Amino acid sequence: MDFFTAQDVARRRTKWLVLWFGLSVIAMVALVNVIVLFTLGSDPQLQFITSILTAGIILVASGFKSMQLSSGGAVVANDLGGRLVMPGSADFQERKLLNIVEEMAIASGMPVPQVYLMDQEEGINAFAAGTEPSNAVIGVTRGCLQRLSRDELAGVIAHEFSHILNGDMRLNMRLMGLVFGLLILSMIGRILVDVLKYQSFSSRRNSKEGGGLLIAFFLIGLGLMIIGGLGMFFGRLIQAAISRQREFLADASAVQFTRNPDGIAGALKKIGGVKNGASLGSAKASEASHMFFSSTGLFSFGLATHPPLALRIKAIHKNWDGKFSASEIEPVASTRRDSGQKDRQAQGGMMMPGFEFPSASMMAGLDGGHTIESVNLEAGEQLLHGMDHQLRVAATDREEAQGLIFGLLLSREAPLREKQLAAIVDFAGRDASELAHRCSERIGEMHSARKIALVDLSLPTLRGLSFQEFHRFRESTRMLISSDGRVDLFEFMIQKIIERHLGSHFEGGRSARIKYNHFKQLAKEANLLVSTMAELGAGSEQEAISAYQAATAPWGGHYQRKGTVSLDELGKALDSFDLASPTLKKELLESCARAVATDGDLANREAEFLRAIADAIGCPIPLIISQLRETEN
Numbered sequence: 001m002d003f004f005t006a007q008d009v010a011r012r013r014t015k016w017l018v019l020w021f022g023l024s025v026i027a028m029v030a031l032v033n034v035i036v037l038f039t040l041g042s043d044p045q046l047q048f049i050t051s052i053l054t055a056g057i058i059l060v061a062s063g064f065k066s067m068q069l070s071s072g073g074a075v076v077a078n079d080l081g082g083r084l085v086m087p088g089s090a091d092f093q094e095r096k097l098l099n100i101v102e103e104m105a106i107a108s109g110m111p112v113p114q115v116y117l118m119d120q121e122e123g124i125n126a127f128a129a130g131t132e133p134s135n136a137v138i139g140v141t142r143g144c145l146q147r148l149s150r151d152e153l154a155g156v157i158a159h160e161f162s163h164i165l166n167g168d169m170r171l172n173m174r175l176m177g178l179v180f181g182l183l184i185l186s187m188i189g190r191i192l193v194d195v196l197k198y199q200s201f202s203s204r205r206n207s208k209e210g211g212g213l214l215i216a217f218f219l220i221g222l223g224l225m226i227i228g229g230l231g232m233f234f235g236r237l238i239q240a241a242i243s244r245q246r247e248f249l250a251d252a253s254a255v256q257f258t259r260n261p262d263g264i265a266g267a268l269k270k271i272g273g274v275k276n277g278a279s280l281g282s283a284k285a286s287e288a289s290h291m292f293f294s295s296t297g298l299f300s301f302g303l304a305t306h307p308p309l310a311l312r313i314k315a316i317h318k319n320w321d322g323k324f325s326a327s328e329i330e331p332v333a334s335t336r337r338d339s340g341q342k343d344r345q346a347q348g349g350m351m352m353p354g355f356e357f358p359s360a361s362m363m364a365g366l367d368g369g370h371t372i373e374s375v376n377l378e379a380g381e382q383l384l385h386g387m388d389h390q391l392r393v394a395a396t397d398r399e400e401a402q403g404l405i406f407g408l409l410l411s412r413e414a415p416l417r418e419k420q421l422a423a424i425v426d427f428a429g430r431d432a433s434e435l436a437h438r439c440s441e442r443i444g445e446m447h448s449a450r451k452i453a454l455v456d457l458s459l460p461t462l463r464g465l466s467f468q469e470f471h472r473f474r475e476s477t478r479m480l481i482s483s484d485g486r487v488d489l490f491e492f493m494i495q496k497i498i499e500r501h502l503g504s505h506f507e508g509g510r511s512a513r514i515k516y517n518h519f520k521q522l523a524k525e526a527n528l529l530v531s532t533m534a535e536l537g538a539g540s541e542q543e544a545i546s547a548y549q550a551a552t553a554p555w556g557g558h559y560q561r562k563g564t565v566s567l568d569e570l571g572k573a574l575d576s577f578d579l580a581s582p583t584l585k586k587e588l589l590e591s592c593a594r595a596v597a598t599d600g601d602l603a604n605r606e607a608e609f610l611r612a613i614a615d616a617i618g619c620p621i622p623l624i625i626s627q628l629r630e631t632e633n
Contacts, residue, residue, distance in 0.1 A: 017171070017242060021062075021178045024234035028185060028227055029054045035223035057188070062181030069173050072135025072505065073128070074114065076176070076291070080127075080282045082116030082139050087461045088396035093145040099384070100154050101138055102457060104161050104257065107380030109611070110620035111459045111501045113138050113164075117145070118282070124148065124271045125278045126293040128160035128169050133620060134504035136164050141280070148267055154377065155254050155264030156293055162253030165620060168246050172291045175242055179235035179287055186228015192221025232286070236305070239290040243305040251312055258377050265316045268294070272309045272324035383453055391442055394435075395457040398465065402428065402473050403435025404458055405498075408451055409480040409491060410440040420483050427476040448490065448604040452611050455497055463505050470506045474498060487567050489536075489605050493612035496574075500615050515579035519555060519587060522580060525573035526588055527557040529613065532570060533595040534559075536605045543598075551595035555587070574616035585617050 032054045033047050040046060069075055077084075085094050098115060105112040113128075113136040121141035130136030138160055144153060163169050254264045271277035271294050278294035285296045290305040306312075313320050384392075394400035406424055411417045417440075424433040443451065465473060477498055481491045516522050530551050531544075538544035548559045577588055592613060596606050614621035 017175060017178065017238065020234075020238045020241065021182075024182055024231070024238070025055055025058050027234065028058065028182070028231055031227045031230065032185070032224070035220060035227070039219050039223075054185070057184060058181040061184035062178050065180035066174065066177030069177055070131055073130035073137035073139075073169075073173075074116075074135070076127070076129035076173075076288060077116035077137050077139045079284050080118060080139065080280075080288065081120060082118050082137075085115045085117050086396075086464075087457075088393070096150060097140060097145060097153065097157075100150070100157050103377055103380035103384050104154075104157055105380070106383055106453050106456055107257070107377050108161060108165060108620050109614060110164070110456075111497070112456050114460045114463060115140070118142060118280075121280050121282070122146070123277060123279045123296075124156075124267060124274075124294070125280060125296065126156050126160055127288065127291040128163045129173065129288075129291060130164070131170050131173055132504065132618065133164055134501040136169060147270055151258075151260055151263040152267040152270070153263075154258050155260065156267050158254035158257035158377065159250045159264060159293055161257065162250040163246070166246070166249065166253070168250070171242065172288075175239060175290060176287055179239065182231035182235045183228060183287070185224045185231055189221045189224025189226075189228055193218065193225065236289075239305045243290040244307055247306050247312065248315060251316060255316060261316050265313055265320075266325065268309050268313050268316075269323075269325040272313075383449065384457075387450060387453065388442055391439065391454055392457065394439060395454060396461055398461060398469075399431065400435055400439075401458040401461040402465075402476075403432055404439045404454060405462075405473075405477060405494070406432065406436035406480060407439030407443055408454070409477060409494060410436060411484060416484055420480055423479055423483065424476060427479060428472060432476075448607040451490070452493070452607065455494065459497075459501055462502055465506075467506055470502060474502070489567075489608045489612065492567050492570070493608045493615070496612045496615045500618070513579070514581050516576070516584060517581045519584055522576055522584060522588075523555070523557065525576045526555070526591065527552075528569060528573045529577075529588065530557070530591045530595055531559055533592045533606065533609060536609060537596060537598075537603050547595045547598040550598055551591045553594075555591075571616075574613060577613075577617045580617070585619055588617070589613070589619060589621070 029051050033050055036046060036050045074084075085098060087098065089095055089098065094117065097117075101115050102112050110133045113130070113133070116137055116139040118139060118141045122143045123141055124143045124147055126138065126140040126144055128136060128138055138157065140153075140156070144156060148156065163172070251264060255261045258264070278292070278296060280292075280296045285292075289296045292306075294309070295304055295306040309324075310322070391404065394404045406428075410420055421433045421437060424436055443454075462470070462473070477494065481487055481495055487495070519526070531548055534548035534551060535544045538547055545559050548557075577585060580588075592610060596610065610621060
């Protein structure tokens with residue numbers, strides 16, 4: 001299944017989710033009315049008020065929780081007792097975890113998510129949470145770090161990334177909000193019981209009528225607790241219906257990401273090798289049980305949110321002998337020969353020799369759909385560990401990460417460069433200006449693929465800025481971009497990344513409704529974008545026309561001559577495609593990929609524009625570069 005098909009499936013499941021939730025609300029309203037009937041009588045007006053009040057409480061609770069969750073995955077991680085792992089962590093196990101997350105994000109072409117560690121949880125489990133990749137987080141238990149090898153941990157992280165890419169993460173967040181509404185009656189019932197059971201018997205004797213009323217409310221509280229249990233049942237039913245088959249897909253995707261079935265299968269075997277191997281102690285685990293890598297060990301009345309471990313392992317290893325693995329609570333040596341070396345490189349700054357990107361045939365990973373097969377973790381590993389160590393370290397420090405972005409935006413022309421550095425002093429201080437200058441010197445004529453990776457690595461650090469620091473940082477970048485009176489493609493891309501991924505984090509998530517479902521509605525915008533892509537890699541107008549014709553063969557179009565499209569026009573076209581259905585976004589990216597693939601190479605400006613398009617319309621784009629070119633094109 002490709003990324004866009006998975007997004008469409010997730011949208012259809014959302015409609016079913018709303019239907020099931022509505023039926024559950026009706027059932028719970030009816031049950032509350034039954035309790036009121038037996039305790040307070042059959043007054044029709046009372047029944048009507050009870051129905052409105054019950055439905056209102058459930059809907060308001062669900063709406064409140066959904067609004068709270070719209071801030072992003074960090075809300076879930078904090079509720080579950082997670083601790084943010086700082087990008088510059090020196091702890092070896094935490095550094096290994098961060099490395100894997102960074103490699104996976106770079107390979108799949110999405111911003112690096114923040115990572116949370118559940119220190120008190122010794123079970124083997126993990127989750128992905130967020131409303132979109134911009135505010136996604138990956139959470140893992142301490143047991144994952146203590147019990148799993150690097151390969152096994154990579155398999156678990158790849159499983160969670162597939163939930164992000166396949167649209168499951170947003171669906172899971174919506175489900176969590178709705179399930180909270182179904183549980184609210186139980187919470188209210190518990191409050192009533194706790195308050196009323198401590199009322200003195202003497203106060204009840206003083207007023208026979210008042211005492212009877214207290215008893216009635218006490219019974220209503222007990223009834224709400226029971227109905228809340230049924231709400232839990234309905235919630236688990238919906239969670240199971242939504243989640244079970246998605247787990248099989250995520251397991252398969254993890255194998256394709258890592259090219260290593262032993263990794264995720266080994267993690268599942270270790271969960272099965274220990275009693276309650278994936279269990280969690282968090283009181284809020286039940287609300288998020290459908291989001292975890294494996295069943296949290298909660299009693300589910302046969303409505304498990306995950307398939308049985310044996311079935312999941314059999315789907316990966318068809319000849320599995322049925323034996324689970326022992327799992328000691330201590331760091332386990334990696335099964336890969338070079339993984340220890342890679343983690344030492346991250347600490348000591350050694351570079352991996354022999355770096356090369358996947359072959360040009362990887363272009364097919366995008367042309368024809370963003371398929372899971374086009375995401376190659378090894379390509380992310382190679383790019384990450386072949387990177388300048390000092391720049392990589394700079395991406396993990398709050399001040400240096402800002403300086404790194406400023407350095408990427410500095411002009412190569414000396415007079416303008418000096419003017420920009422002076423402006424940074426005014427906006428952000430002399431230290432920021434000096435950091436920008438040092439980073440710019442190290443960046444030099446680096447290929448855009450490495451620059452894009454540096455930006456992605458900086459995002460988790462930059463999310464740690466205060467609200468005021470972010471605004472100062474954004475204004476500084478805008479100043480640098482506009483300082484020469486023009487905006488080139490690289491600056492355009494940086495601006496799109498900052499506005500979408502950091503703006504979403506600090507100013508709230510984006511939940512744009514789909515406005516366009518037919519390609520004809522956006523034919524003009526598609527023509528502008530594909531024409532521009534065709535021109536970027538062409539040596540002549542005839543080559544550009546040939547690339548354009550190959551790219552637009554499925555839908556046709558009129559070639560746009562060079563110089564007629566401004567970045568303002570491109571920005572407006574991308575804003576329109578941001579409101580398009582996943583199918584239309586797929587068609588646009590397929591066309592852009594065909595334009596790039598005509599010469600089998602991805603030059604700097606093509607890489608920049610592809611990433612700008614992907615970020616602007618909310619689509620991750622896999623690493624599809626055929627070779628590294630260290631000169632600007």
